[in-house]
Amino acid sequence: MSFFKKMKERMFKSSSKLDVGLDAIIEEGAAPDTGPAEVQTPDTGPSAPEPVLSEPQSADPAPVPADPDFDPEPEPQPEPDADASPDPEPAPVAPQPARAEPAPAEEQAPKQGLMGRLMGRPAVPMRVLDDAMLESLEELLIQSDMGVETSLKVAANLAEGRFGRKMSAADIKALLASEVAGILTPVAKPMPLYAKRPQVVLVVGVNGSGKTTTIGKLASQFKAAGKSVVIAAGDTFRAAAVEQLQVWGERAGVPVMTAPEGSDPASLAFDAMTRAEADGADLLMIDTAGRLQNRADLMEELAKIVRVIRKKDPDAPHNTLLVLDATTGQNALSQVEIFRKIADVSGLVMTKLDGTAKGGVLVALADKFGLPIHAIGVGESIEDLQPFDPEEFSRALTGAEA
Numbered sequence: 001m002s003f004f005k006k007m008k009e010r011m012f013k014s015s016s017k018l019d020v021g022l023d024a025i026i027e028e029g030a031a032p033d034t035g036p037a038e039v040q041t042p043d044t045g046p047s048a049p050e051p052v053l054s055e056p057q058s059a060d061p062a063p064v065p066a067d068p069d070f071d072p073e074p075e076p077q078p079e080p081d082a083d084a085s086p087d088p089e090p091a092p093v094a095p096q097p098a099r100a101e102p103a104p105a106e107e108q109a110p111k112q113g114l115m116g117r118l119m120g121r122p123a124v125p126m127r128v129l130d131d132a133m134l135e136s137l138e139e140l141l142i143q144s145d146m147g148v149e150t151s152l153k154v155a156a157n158l159a160e161g162r163f164g165r166k167m168s169a170a171d172i173k174a175l176l177a178s179e180v181a182g183i184l185t186p187v188a189k190p191m192p193l194y195a196k197r198p199q200v201v202l203v204v205g206v207n208g209s210g211k212t213t214t215i216g217k218l219a220s221q222f223k224a225a226g227k228s229v230v231i232a233a234g235d236t237f238r239a240a241a242v243e244q245l246q247v248w249g250e251r252a253g254v255p256v257m258t259a260p261e262g263s264d265p266a267s268l269a270f271d272a273m274t275r276a277e278a279d280g281a282d283l284l285m286i287d288t289a290g291r292l293q294n295r296a297d298l299m300e301e302l303a304k305i306v307r308v309i310r311k312k313d314p315d316a317p318h319n320t321l322l323v324l325d326a327t328t329g330q331n332a333l334s335q336v337e338i339f340r341k342i343a344d345v346s347g348l349v350m351t352k353l354d355g356t357a358k359g360g361v362l363v364a365l366a367d368k369f370g371l372p373i374h375a376i377g378v379g380e381s382i383e384d385l386q387p388f389d390p391e392e393f394s395r396a397l398t399g400a401e402a
Protein backbone atom coordinates (compact mmCIF):
# COMPACT_ATOMS: atom_id res chain seq x y z
CA MET A 1 0.00 0.00 0.00
CA SER A 2 1.40 3.41 -0.93
CA PHE A 3 2.27 5.84 1.83
CA PHE A 4 -0.18 8.28 0.38
CA LYS A 5 -3.05 5.81 0.42
CA LYS A 6 -2.18 4.78 3.94
CA MET A 7 -2.23 8.36 5.13
CA LYS A 8 -5.50 9.02 3.38
CA GLU A 9 -7.15 6.01 4.93
CA ARG A 10 -5.92 6.95 8.35
CA MET A 11 -7.04 10.50 7.96
CA PHE A 12 -10.47 9.46 6.77
CA LYS A 13 -10.78 7.16 9.73
CA SER A 14 -9.73 9.88 12.09
CA SER A 15 -12.12 12.43 10.67
CA SER A 16 -15.24 10.28 10.72
CA LYS A 17 -16.78 12.58 13.33
CA LEU A 18 -16.96 15.54 10.98
CA ASP A 19 -17.77 13.44 7.92
CA VAL A 20 -20.62 11.60 9.63
CA GLY A 21 -21.81 14.78 11.32
CA LEU A 22 -22.19 16.54 7.97
CA ASP A 23 -24.23 13.61 6.62
CA ALA A 24 -26.42 13.81 9.72
CA ILE A 25 -27.01 17.56 9.37
CA ILE A 26 -28.28 17.11 5.83
CA GLU A 27 -30.36 14.03 6.65
CA GLU A 28 -31.94 15.60 9.73
CA GLY A 29 -33.29 18.53 7.80
CA ALA A 30 -33.66 16.90 4.40
CA ALA A 31 -36.55 18.30 2.44
CA PRO A 32 -39.32 15.74 1.96
CA ASP A 33 -39.56 16.48 -1.73
CA THR A 34 -36.21 15.13 -2.76
CA GLY A 35 -37.49 12.51 -5.16
CA PRO A 36 -35.50 12.04 -8.34
CA ALA A 37 -37.79 14.10 -10.54
CA GLU A 38 -37.86 17.03 -8.16
CA VAL A 39 -34.28 17.37 -7.15
CA GLN A 40 -33.15 20.94 -7.70
CA THR A 41 -29.59 22.03 -7.50
CA PRO A 42 -29.55 25.77 -7.87
CA ASP A 43 -26.10 25.78 -6.38
CA THR A 44 -24.55 22.87 -8.17
CA GLY A 45 -25.49 23.17 -11.77
CA PRO A 46 -28.21 21.55 -13.79
CA SER A 47 -28.11 18.05 -12.30
CA ALA A 48 -28.38 16.68 -8.76
CA PRO A 49 -25.42 15.06 -6.96
CA GLU A 50 -24.97 11.31 -6.74
CA PRO A 51 -24.92 9.68 -3.31
CA VAL A 52 -21.39 10.36 -2.10
CA LEU A 53 -20.26 6.96 -1.00
CA SER A 54 -22.30 4.50 -2.98
CA GLU A 55 -21.52 5.64 -6.49
CA PRO A 56 -18.09 7.18 -6.85
CA GLN A 57 -17.68 8.89 -10.18
CA SER A 58 -14.18 7.81 -10.87
CA ALA A 59 -12.03 4.84 -9.97
CA ASP A 60 -8.92 6.86 -10.59
CA PRO A 61 -6.88 7.53 -7.51
CA ALA A 62 -6.44 11.13 -6.44
CA PRO A 63 -3.23 12.66 -7.74
CA VAL A 64 -0.31 11.80 -5.51
CA PRO A 65 0.95 15.04 -4.03
CA ALA A 66 4.52 14.03 -3.66
CA ASP A 67 6.57 10.94 -4.14
CA PRO A 68 6.63 9.52 -0.63
CA ASP A 69 9.71 7.46 -1.35
CA PHE A 70 12.74 9.48 -0.68
CA ASP A 71 15.15 9.95 -3.48
CA PRO A 72 18.29 8.21 -2.31
CA GLU A 73 20.29 10.59 -4.47
CA PRO A 74 21.39 13.51 -2.35
CA GLU A 75 20.36 16.83 -3.79
CA PRO A 76 23.24 18.98 -4.96
CA GLN A 77 24.15 21.29 -2.14
CA PRO A 78 25.12 24.91 -2.49
CA GLU A 79 28.53 25.80 -1.18
CA PRO A 80 28.48 26.37 2.57
CA ASP A 81 27.92 29.99 3.34
CA ALA A 82 28.86 31.92 6.41
CA ASP A 83 25.27 33.00 6.84
CA ALA A 84 22.09 31.11 6.58
CA SER A 85 20.83 31.42 3.04
CA PRO A 86 17.76 33.61 2.69
CA ASP A 87 16.50 31.20 0.05
CA PRO A 88 16.51 27.82 1.72
CA GLU A 89 15.75 24.52 0.08
CA PRO A 90 12.87 22.52 1.49
CA ALA A 91 13.45 19.66 3.91
CA PRO A 92 12.74 16.15 2.71
CA VAL A 93 9.56 15.71 4.75
CA ALA A 94 7.69 18.47 3.16
CA PRO A 95 8.20 18.77 -0.56
CA GLN A 96 5.07 20.39 -1.85
CA PRO A 97 3.52 19.28 -5.08
CA ALA A 98 2.72 21.82 -7.75
CA ARG A 99 -1.00 22.19 -7.33
CA ALA A 100 -3.59 23.06 -9.83
CA GLU A 101 -6.13 25.62 -8.70
CA PRO A 102 -8.90 23.73 -6.89
CA ALA A 103 -12.11 23.58 -8.83
CA PRO A 104 -14.99 25.50 -7.26
CA ALA A 105 -16.62 23.29 -4.65
CA GLU A 106 -19.84 23.22 -6.61
CA GLU A 107 -17.98 21.69 -9.55
CA GLN A 108 -16.37 19.04 -7.38
CA ALA A 109 -19.61 17.49 -6.14
CA PRO A 110 -20.64 14.43 -8.08
CA LYS A 111 -23.75 14.95 -10.18
CA GLN A 112 -26.70 12.72 -10.86
CA GLY A 113 -26.91 12.37 -14.61
CA LEU A 114 -30.00 12.38 -16.78
CA MET A 115 -29.87 8.58 -17.01
CA GLY A 116 -29.83 8.34 -13.25
CA ARG A 117 -32.92 10.48 -13.00
CA LEU A 118 -34.72 8.58 -15.74
CA MET A 119 -33.83 5.26 -14.13
CA GLY A 120 -35.24 6.49 -10.85
CA ARG A 121 -32.11 6.12 -8.75
CA PRO A 122 -32.60 6.78 -5.05
CA ALA A 123 -32.77 10.49 -4.31
CA VAL A 124 -29.86 12.22 -2.67
CA PRO A 125 -30.92 13.84 0.60
CA MET A 126 -30.86 17.61 0.21
CA ARG A 127 -31.38 20.33 2.76
CA VAL A 128 -32.16 23.98 2.33
CA LEU A 129 -29.42 26.13 3.85
CA ASP A 130 -31.06 28.24 6.54
CA ASP A 131 -30.20 29.63 9.98
CA ALA A 132 -30.85 26.30 11.70
CA MET A 133 -28.56 24.42 9.35
CA LEU A 134 -25.87 27.06 9.69
CA GLU A 135 -26.07 26.77 13.46
CA SER A 136 -25.76 22.98 13.31
CA LEU A 137 -22.76 23.37 11.05
CA GLU A 138 -21.10 25.82 13.43
CA GLU A 139 -21.67 23.44 16.34
CA LEU A 140 -20.23 20.52 14.42
CA LEU A 141 -17.11 22.46 13.44
CA ILE A 142 -16.59 23.56 17.05
CA GLN A 143 -16.93 19.93 18.17
CA SER A 144 -14.30 18.92 15.62
CA ASP A 145 -11.85 21.18 17.46
CA MET A 146 -11.71 23.92 14.90
CA GLY A 147 -12.15 26.49 17.65
CA VAL A 148 -15.07 28.89 18.04
CA GLU A 149 -13.70 31.80 16.04
CA THR A 150 -12.48 29.71 13.14
CA SER A 151 -15.65 27.60 13.08
CA LEU A 152 -17.88 30.67 12.89
CA LYS A 153 -15.74 32.20 10.18
CA VAL A 154 -15.63 29.02 8.09
CA ALA A 155 -19.39 28.46 8.42
CA ALA A 156 -20.15 32.08 7.51
CA ASN A 157 -17.92 31.96 4.44
CA LEU A 158 -19.52 28.72 3.38
CA ALA A 159 -23.03 30.11 3.74
CA GLU A 160 -22.35 33.43 2.06
CA GLY A 161 -24.57 33.82 -0.99
CA ARG A 162 -26.03 30.33 -0.56
CA PHE A 163 -28.93 30.88 1.87
CA GLY A 164 -32.12 29.29 0.61
CA ARG A 165 -30.31 26.84 -1.64
CA LYS A 166 -30.68 23.09 -1.42
CA MET A 167 -27.50 21.24 -0.60
CA SER A 168 -26.47 17.61 -0.39
CA ALA A 169 -23.85 16.29 2.04
CA ALA A 170 -21.43 16.06 -0.88
CA ASP A 171 -22.00 19.74 -1.69
CA ILE A 172 -21.39 20.83 1.86
CA LYS A 173 -18.30 18.65 2.24
CA ALA A 174 -16.79 19.99 -0.95
CA LEU A 175 -17.49 23.59 0.09
CA LEU A 176 -16.10 22.98 3.56
CA ALA A 177 -12.97 21.30 2.20
CA SER A 178 -12.41 24.31 -0.03
CA GLU A 179 -12.80 26.75 2.90
CA VAL A 180 -10.44 24.72 5.08
CA ALA A 181 -7.86 24.40 2.31
CA GLY A 182 -7.99 28.19 1.93
CA ILE A 183 -6.89 28.56 5.55
CA LEU A 184 -4.29 25.80 5.49
CA THR A 185 -2.59 26.43 2.18
CA PRO A 186 -0.65 29.54 3.27
CA VAL A 187 0.90 27.68 6.23
CA ALA A 188 1.80 24.42 4.49
CA LYS A 189 5.51 25.00 4.16
CA PRO A 190 8.38 22.55 4.20
CA MET A 191 11.00 22.98 6.87
CA PRO A 192 13.59 25.17 5.17
CA LEU A 193 17.05 23.76 4.71
CA TYR A 194 19.93 26.20 4.69
CA ALA A 195 23.38 25.97 3.23
CA LYS A 196 24.70 26.62 6.73
CA ARG A 197 26.53 23.72 8.38
CA PRO A 198 25.54 22.52 10.81
CA GLN A 199 21.97 23.72 10.55
CA VAL A 200 20.71 23.58 14.11
CA VAL A 201 17.16 22.36 14.64
CA LEU A 202 15.86 22.77 18.18
CA VAL A 203 12.85 20.57 18.87
CA VAL A 204 10.48 21.66 21.63
CA GLY A 205 7.11 20.49 22.92
CA VAL A 206 5.44 19.02 25.99
CA ASN A 207 6.34 15.54 27.21
CA GLY A 208 4.73 12.84 25.15
CA SER A 209 3.89 15.09 22.20
CA GLY A 210 6.13 13.02 19.94
CA LYS A 211 9.39 15.04 19.92
CA THR A 212 11.69 12.05 20.18
CA THR A 213 9.80 10.08 17.56
CA THR A 214 9.69 13.08 15.23
CA ILE A 215 13.44 13.66 15.59
CA GLY A 216 14.02 9.98 14.83
CA LYS A 217 11.81 10.07 11.77
CA LEU A 218 13.32 13.33 10.52
CA ALA A 219 16.87 12.09 11.07
CA SER A 220 16.10 8.91 9.12
CA GLN A 221 14.52 10.84 6.30
CA PHE A 222 17.33 13.39 6.13
CA LYS A 223 19.86 10.58 6.15
CA ALA A 224 18.00 8.83 3.35
CA ALA A 225 18.10 12.11 1.44
CA GLY A 226 21.88 12.17 1.72
CA LYS A 227 22.30 14.56 4.64
CA SER A 228 24.61 13.91 7.55
CA VAL A 229 22.90 14.33 10.88
CA VAL A 230 23.89 14.50 14.54
CA ILE A 231 21.29 14.18 17.30
CA ALA A 232 21.67 15.60 20.80
CA ALA A 233 19.53 13.88 23.44
CA GLY A 234 18.85 17.09 25.33
CA ASP A 235 16.16 15.75 27.66
CA THR A 236 18.82 14.64 30.11
CA PHE A 237 16.26 14.12 32.87
CA ARG A 238 14.49 11.22 31.19
CA ALA A 239 16.59 8.15 30.62
CA ALA A 240 13.78 6.58 28.58
CA ALA A 241 13.77 9.50 26.13
CA VAL A 242 17.54 9.15 25.68
CA GLU A 243 17.25 5.41 25.09
CA GLN A 244 14.46 5.94 22.58
CA LEU A 245 16.61 8.40 20.63
CA GLN A 246 19.50 5.96 20.68
CA VAL A 247 17.27 3.33 19.12
CA TRP A 248 16.24 5.76 16.38
CA GLY A 249 19.87 6.81 15.92
CA GLU A 250 20.97 3.21 15.43
CA ARG A 251 18.13 2.57 13.03
CA ALA A 252 19.04 5.63 10.96
CA GLY A 253 22.82 5.28 11.29
CA VAL A 254 22.98 8.70 12.95
CA PRO A 255 25.19 9.48 15.98
CA VAL A 256 23.29 10.38 19.14
CA MET A 257 25.13 12.52 21.68
CA THR A 258 24.06 11.81 25.23
CA ALA A 259 25.02 13.08 28.68
CA PRO A 260 24.71 11.57 32.16
CA GLU A 261 21.20 11.68 33.61
CA GLY A 262 20.43 15.01 35.22
CA SER A 263 23.37 16.84 33.65
CA ASP A 264 23.12 20.26 32.02
CA PRO A 265 21.41 20.04 28.60
CA ALA A 266 23.15 23.25 27.47
CA SER A 267 26.52 21.67 28.03
CA LEU A 268 25.43 18.66 25.96
CA ALA A 269 24.16 21.01 23.23
CA PHE A 270 27.56 22.73 23.14
CA ASP A 271 29.39 19.40 22.86
CA ALA A 272 27.00 18.26 20.16
CA MET A 273 27.58 21.50 18.24
CA THR A 274 31.35 20.93 18.48
CA ARG A 275 30.94 17.38 17.22
CA ALA A 276 28.61 18.40 14.40
CA GLU A 277 31.08 21.09 13.31
CA ALA A 278 34.01 18.69 13.46
CA ASP A 279 32.10 16.08 11.47
CA GLY A 280 30.93 18.66 8.92
CA ALA A 281 27.38 17.52 9.63
CA ASP A 282 24.55 19.09 7.67
CA LEU A 283 22.12 19.04 10.57
CA LEU A 284 22.20 19.02 14.32
CA MET A 285 18.86 18.11 15.88
CA ILE A 286 18.51 18.89 19.57
CA ASP A 287 15.83 17.17 21.63
CA THR A 288 14.67 19.11 24.68
CA ALA A 289 12.70 18.49 27.83
CA GLY A 290 9.01 19.26 27.87
CA ARG A 291 8.20 19.82 31.50
CA LEU A 292 5.68 22.59 31.27
CA GLN A 293 4.72 22.05 34.92
CA ASN A 294 7.71 24.17 35.78
CA ARG A 295 7.61 26.72 33.06
CA ALA A 296 10.22 29.07 34.51
CA ASP A 297 12.80 26.27 34.71
CA LEU A 298 12.02 25.09 31.20
CA MET A 299 12.25 28.62 29.87
CA GLU A 300 15.64 29.06 31.50
CA GLU A 301 16.81 25.67 30.22
CA LEU A 302 15.84 26.47 26.63
CA ALA A 303 17.28 29.97 26.84
CA LYS A 304 20.57 28.56 28.12
CA ILE A 305 20.76 26.03 25.26
CA VAL A 306 20.24 28.86 22.78
CA ARG A 307 22.83 31.11 24.49
CA VAL A 308 25.41 28.37 24.44
CA ILE A 309 24.99 27.29 20.82
CA ARG A 310 25.05 30.94 19.75
CA LYS A 311 28.60 31.16 21.06
CA LYS A 312 29.43 28.94 18.11
CA ASP A 313 26.89 30.27 15.64
CA PRO A 314 25.07 33.54 16.33
CA ASP A 315 22.28 32.50 13.91
CA ALA A 316 21.50 29.22 15.67
CA PRO A 317 19.06 27.65 16.14
CA HIS A 318 18.03 27.98 12.51
CA ASN A 319 14.72 26.23 13.11
CA THR A 320 12.76 25.79 16.31
CA LEU A 321 10.17 23.11 15.73
CA LEU A 322 7.24 22.84 18.08
CA VAL A 323 5.83 19.30 18.14
CA LEU A 324 2.13 19.11 19.00
CA ASP A 325 -0.02 16.08 19.73
CA ALA A 326 -3.26 16.28 17.74
CA THR A 327 -5.12 14.20 20.31
CA THR A 328 -4.87 17.04 22.81
CA GLY A 329 -7.31 19.05 20.69
CA GLN A 330 -7.76 22.66 21.80
CA ASN A 331 -4.93 22.26 24.28
CA ALA A 332 -2.57 22.51 21.31
CA LEU A 333 -3.57 26.17 20.98
CA SER A 334 -2.44 27.03 24.48
CA GLN A 335 0.76 25.04 23.95
CA VAL A 336 1.59 27.20 20.93
CA GLU A 337 0.92 30.33 22.97
CA ILE A 338 3.20 29.17 25.78
CA PHE A 339 6.04 27.88 23.61
CA ARG A 340 6.02 31.00 21.50
CA LYS A 341 6.76 32.89 24.70
CA ILE A 342 9.57 30.62 25.85
CA ALA A 343 11.14 29.76 22.49
CA ASP A 344 11.26 31.42 19.11
CA VAL A 345 9.04 28.83 17.41
CA SER A 346 9.59 28.83 13.64
CA GLY A 347 7.33 25.95 12.61
CA LEU A 348 5.02 23.17 13.73
CA VAL A 349 4.83 19.42 13.40
CA MET A 350 1.49 17.86 14.33
CA THR A 351 1.71 14.23 15.44
CA LYS A 352 -0.80 11.45 16.08
CA LEU A 353 -3.27 12.53 13.43
CA ASP A 354 -3.97 8.85 12.98
CA GLY A 355 -6.54 7.64 15.46
CA THR A 356 -7.96 11.02 16.44
CA ALA A 357 -11.06 12.92 15.44
CA LYS A 358 -9.41 16.14 16.55
CA GLY A 359 -7.63 17.05 13.31
CA GLY A 360 -9.74 20.20 13.14
CA VAL A 361 -7.36 21.81 15.62
CA LEU A 362 -4.84 22.21 12.82
CA VAL A 363 -7.27 24.55 11.07
CA ALA A 364 -7.67 26.58 14.25
CA LEU A 365 -3.89 26.74 14.69
CA ALA A 366 -3.33 27.87 11.12
CA ASP A 367 -6.05 30.49 11.39
CA LYS A 368 -4.91 31.85 14.73
CA PHE A 369 -1.12 31.76 14.53
CA GLY A 370 -0.21 31.40 10.87
CA LEU A 371 2.91 29.43 11.82
CA PRO A 372 4.26 27.14 9.10
CA ILE A 373 3.12 23.54 9.38
CA HIS A 374 6.06 21.48 8.17
CA ALA A 375 4.86 17.92 8.55
CA ILE A 376 2.29 15.66 10.14
CA GLY A 377 2.70 12.38 12.03
CA VAL A 378 0.26 9.63 11.12
CA GLY A 379 1.83 6.67 12.89
CA GLU A 380 4.89 5.44 14.68
CA SER A 381 7.17 4.29 11.88
CA ILE A 382 9.67 6.30 9.85
CA GLU A 383 7.46 6.79 6.82
CA ASP A 384 4.61 8.02 8.99
CA LEU A 385 6.00 11.54 9.07
CA GLN A 386 4.43 13.05 5.99
CA PRO A 387 4.59 16.32 4.12
CA PHE A 388 1.60 18.46 4.98
CA ASP A 389 -0.67 18.63 1.96
CA PRO A 390 -3.44 21.12 2.78
CA GLU A 391 -5.86 20.01 0.10
CA GLU A 392 -5.52 16.34 0.86
CA PHE A 393 -5.84 17.08 4.55
CA SER A 394 -8.95 19.20 3.99
CA ARG A 395 -10.63 16.50 1.97
CA ALA A 396 -9.72 13.85 4.53
CA LEU A 397 -10.98 16.01 7.39
CA THR A 398 -14.32 16.77 5.79
CA GLY A 399 -14.84 13.51 3.92
CA ALA A 400 -15.04 15.36 0.61
CA GLU A 401 -14.48 13.35 -2.52
CA ALA A 402 -11.28 14.02 -4.43
Ligand SMILES: Nc1nc2c(ncn2[C@@H]2O[C@H](COP(=O)(O)OP(=O)(O)OP(=O)(O)O)[C@@H](O)[C@H]2O)c(=O)[nH]1
Pocket residue numbers: 205206207208209210211212213214235238240241244289290351352353354355376377378379380384
Ligand atom coordinates in the same frame (compact mmCIF):
# COMPACT_ATOMS: atom_id res chain seq x y z
N1 LIG B 1 0.01 6.91 16.66
C1 LIG B 1 1.05 7.75 16.69
N2 LIG B 1 1.89 7.71 17.73
C2 LIG B 1 2.93 8.58 17.75
C3 LIG B 1 3.14 9.52 16.73
N3 LIG B 1 4.25 10.25 17.06
C4 LIG B 1 4.67 9.77 18.24
N4 LIG B 1 3.91 8.75 18.67
C5 LIG B 1 3.99 7.98 19.92
O1 LIG B 1 3.76 8.85 21.01
C6 LIG B 1 4.50 8.44 22.14
C7 LIG B 1 5.28 9.62 22.68
O2 LIG B 1 6.22 9.99 21.70
P1 LIG B 1 7.65 10.54 22.08
O3 LIG B 1 8.38 10.76 20.80
O4 LIG B 1 8.32 9.72 23.12
O5 LIG B 1 7.25 11.91 22.72
P2 LIG B 1 8.19 12.98 23.44
O6 LIG B 1 7.61 14.31 23.16
O7 LIG B 1 9.61 12.79 23.07
O8 LIG B 1 7.94 12.63 24.93
P3 LIG B 1 8.97 12.52 26.11
O9 LIG B 1 9.96 11.49 25.68
O10 LIG B 1 8.11 12.08 27.25
O11 LIG B 1 9.53 13.88 26.27
C8 LIG B 1 5.36 7.28 21.68
O12 LIG B 1 4.74 6.08 22.07
C9 LIG B 1 5.38 7.41 20.16
O13 LIG B 1 5.54 6.18 19.52
C10 LIG B 1 2.20 9.55 15.62
O14 LIG B 1 2.27 10.35 14.68
N5 LIG B 1 1.18 8.65 15.67
